[in-house]
Amino acid sequence: MNNHNPNIRPIIRQLDEATANRIAAGEVVERPASAVKELIENALDAGATRIDIAIGDGGKSLIRVSDDGCGMTAEDLPLALSRHATSKIDGGDLLAINSFGFRGEALPSLGAVGRLTITSRVAGGDGAEISVAGGRMTAVRPAAGNPGTIVELRDLFFATPARLKFMRSERTEAQAVADTVRRLAMAEPYVGFTLSSDGREIFRADAEQGELFGALQTRLARIMGRDFIDNAIPLDAERDGLTLTGFAALPTYSRGAAVAQHIYVNGRPVRDKLLTGALRAGYMDVMTAGRYPAAVLYLTCDPQLVDVNVHPAKAEVRFRDPSAARGLVVSALRHCLANAGHRASSTVGDATLASFRPEPAGGLNAPPPRNYQMDYRPSGGAIRASLDLQAPAPTQQAGFGEAPSARFEHVADIGTTESPLGAARAQIHENYIIAQTEDGLVIVDQHAAHERLVYERLKAQAETNGIASQALLIPEIVELSESDANRVMSIAAELAELGLVVEEFGGGAIAVREAPAMLSKLNAQALIRDILDDLADQGASDRLRARIDAVLSSMACHGSVRSGRRMTADEMNALLREMEITPKSGQCNHGRPTWVKLRLSDIERLFGRRD
Numbered sequence: 001m002n003n004h005n006p007n008i009r010p011i012i013r014q015l016d017e018a019t020a021n022r023i024a025a026g027e028v029v030e031r032p033a034s035a036v037k038e039l040i041e042n043a044l045d046a047g048a049t050r051i052d053i054a055i056g057d058g059g060k061s062l063i064r065v066s067d068d069g070c071g072m073t074a075e076d077l078p079l080a081l082s083r084h085a086t087s088k089i090d091g092g093d094l095l096a097i098n099s100f101g102f103r104g105e106a107l108p109s110l111g112a113v114g115r116l117t118i119t120s121r122v123a124g125g126d127g128a129e130i131s132v133a134g135g136r137m138t139a140v141r142p143a144a145g146n147p148g149t150i151v152e153l154r155d156l157f158f159a160t161p162a163r164l165k166f167m168r169s170e171r172t173e174a175q176a177v178a179d180t181v182r183r184l185a186m187a188e189p190y191v192g193f194t195l196s197s198d199g200r201e202i203f204r205a206d207a208e209q210g211e212l213f214g215a216l217q218t219r220l221a222r223i224m225g226r227d228f229i230d231n232a233i234p235l236d237a238e239r240d241g242l243t244l245t246g247f248a249a250l251p252t253y254s255r256g257a258a259v260a261q262h263i264y265v266n267g268r269p270v271r272d273k274l275l276t277g278a279l280r281a282g283y284m285d286v287m288t289a290g291r292y293p294a295a296v297l298y299l300t301c302d303p304q305l306v307d308v309n310v311h312p313a314k315a316e317v318r319f320r321d322p323s324a325a326r327g328l329v330v331s332a333l334r335h336c337l338a339n340a341g342h343r344a345s346s347t348v349g350d351a352t353l354a355s356f357r358p359e360p361a362g363g364l365n366a367p368p369p370r371n372y373q374m375d376y377r378p379s380g381g382a383i384r385a386s387l388d389l390q391a392p393a394p395t396q397q398a399g400f401g402e403a404p405s406a407r408f409e410h411v412a413d414i415g416t417t418e419s420p421l422g423a424a425r426a427q428i429h430e431n432y433i434i435a436q437t438e439d440g441l442v443i444v445d446q447h448a449a450h451e452r453l454v455y456e457r458l459k460a461q462a463e464t465n466g467i468a469s470q471a472l473l474i475p476e477i478v479e480l481s482e483s484d485a486n487r488v489m490s491i492a493a494e495l496a497e498l499g500l501v502v503e504e505f506g507g508g509a510i511a512v513r514e515a516p517a518m519l520s521k522l523n524a525q526a527l528i529r530d531i532l533d534d535l536a537d538q539g540a541s542d543r544l545r546a547r548i549d550a551v552l553s554s555m556a557c558h559g560s561v562r563s564g565r566r567m568t569a570d571e572m573n574a575l576l577r578e579m580e581i582t583p584k585s586g587q588c589n590h591g592r593p594t595w596v597k598l599r600l601s602d603i604e605r606l607f608g609r610r611d
Contacts, residue, residue: 032059058173277538282333288591338583
């Protein structure tokens, strides 16, 4: 944009302190939630064990943050309101940052756009207070108070009224503040938090006790709900100086948006494309389209391995070795999901129970009772070790006009109820297996379950034997820029492992010489460009692996037991036993649950046998 008169030379001016602080506030303080975040982080850096937050009108008229931290002296207060004055670092090494704050911009920025008052006292010292409004500071004065600091911000953006036009409703801003407090509370289980809005307490999390992992689990149960912890798998992995801990929910405990994804780097909540892409990749073949995993991940490392000074709000980070960080997240997630075996989320069973309704009372308008034809066929003998895909379906018995909708198997010698998925007792509608467990019953979708079993078998075979490639009769030349060609060639070895062989062709172009044999109709140019988009957005690409997995999934679908197939007791129990030892068998290839469990106590409650 060039609006000045070419005949008049523009003059370079030094901006005054107030203007500079307002510009900084535009970067750091976008809304009340941003101010709350900065003030809570200051309290945490001061060693607080209790932080109380109060807001009024969604944070527009009042934000007050009180803590029991180390406090400040009367001499410290004017410095705290000066730009680039901080106790967090000495300026010697910006990669050795072990605190939330380090810029020294938050307090002067808030004082430039609002009416700010700081009251503080160190243990054994006298209290003091200082105020600043619109960048104009008052003298320090004595004040009473407990050890710690109280920061009160009133009339946010009164000095920059144009910013008020971009504020949302009071309810929306209050919700954003609550989300910020919860996100920080999830990283600090030993710190107590309270949040009040217009005098009403809307969030409370008392300080937890015990060892760190247990304290985190209890804090997450308070904030994200007991259901999340009940359906989450603990993570604990380490590689190349990076440590990943946290909890990842089962795929069947998915959400409709990415609202239950929280990632922390050295205790700092971040929204990083690299890490969110890694989280998505970890659930790649177990999550249905349009669903999002729920997870809380804590990544810790030496501060020298990560740069947090890349965003004014410190919401993004940059790793020295991005591929190591991404690889750790992806591999740890896939490993823990595989170890979950046949588990499915408890909410699936709860939803099943909720769908049950009493039958309508009898009367003229009542629907006629449904008749089920029972095919009782005693079955004995040993249980087969694996399911025979080639076994023909039993022929329909003479005398029946249609296939029976329910069959019961003889209860003796057909399995043990002590197994996690129990013993098969019936098949209904030629698609659902009913199994009895020690404390209830299990309903299994035979096609979805066997589809996952075959899919995992095919993937294991592909891993063992490698992805077969096929040489193209005429290599496909893809014209790219020099930088894009270099980016593709940087992952040429990984692509070759998946059957896609690329070579430099000169002038920025690359030649695709071999392609995965199972991808018969491959548009190499479109695939390469999609991979480039992934590399630019996430720093890595799982595009080719996803396409190969999609083919394997399709092969598994066609090679699995179909709906409508009548299965013997031996076959049903063999399916259950294989599910119990197969990774990720709790959900099909499309992310839907393969089985649900109903507890006997819940069934009895449905029939009024329990209160």
